Amino acid sequence: MPHRPEHRGFIILFGTRQIRSGEGGPPVETGCPNCGTTAPFIGKNIRTWFTLFFIPVFPISGGQRVSECTHCHTAFNLPIEQLRGASANSGQHQYQEAIALYNRLRENPTDAVLLFQLMQIYAAMGEGDQAVSAARHFPEALAASSQCRELLARIEAAPSPAQQA
Ligand SMILES: [Zn+2]
Known part of the structure; x- marks a missing residue:
């Protein structure tokens, strides 16, 4: 061996x-x-x-x-650019939806359901100011819906969505 x-x-x-x-x-x-x-x-x-x-x-x-x-x-x-692109696109999509809702509201200014959807989208985008000004633009829809008024009160009470996160 x-x-x-x-x-x-x-x-x-x-x-x-x-x-x-x-x-x-x-x-x-x-x-x-x-x-x-x-x-x-x-x-x-x-x-x-x-x-x-x-x-x-x-x-x-x-x-x-x-x-x-x-x-x-x-x-x-x-890669981070893909994430950045995806989040920018989702923002764009929300903007388009907001614009479409806004235009429908102008044709039907008393439609509280449309106003509520629009305010929710603005709130989700962190655009509380836009939600508030939309509510002021369509006072009849706002007056018709306690849901919209509650949402408006919540948005106005919050300092800004960015600060909450
Ligand atoms: Zn995590």
């Missing part, structure tokens, strides 16, 4: 480690699917590094761009 040479005394402790680095750029304020809060998301770049004695020596994977929730630190697998 061949004699096996004995190696002793030298151990290399190696491993891998994921490192997330910030990309900079403005954060995107949006709802987090993980923790459910509305929080700023920031762009990050994740790479796996080869480590020696826990010290990163060189990257062994290409960077993967993610968006990270600053509240729960969950990383989502999409």
Whole structure:
């Protein structure tokens, strides 16, 4: 039987480690699917590094761009620009809906259901002032609906939706 040479005394402790680095750029304020809060998301770049004695020596994977929730630190697998684009588009969609409702209200200025929908959209967009001025523009619809008046009172009582978040 061949004699096996004995190696002793030298151990290399190696491993891998994921490192997330910030990309900079403005954060995107949006709802987090993980923790459910509305929080700023920031762009990050994740790479796996080869480590020696826990010290990163060189990257062994290409960077993967993610968006990270600053509240729960969950990383989502999409670049921050895509998140920014998506949240801008949803805002645009709400604007279009608000414009359509406003025009329908001008034709039917007593329609409290339309006014309530319009005020809700403005409130959801963080445009409390617009909700208030819509209510003032259509006093007949406002007078016809206690729902609208309650919503108006809530919006006027709140300092601003941005500060509540
Ligand atoms: Zn989160």
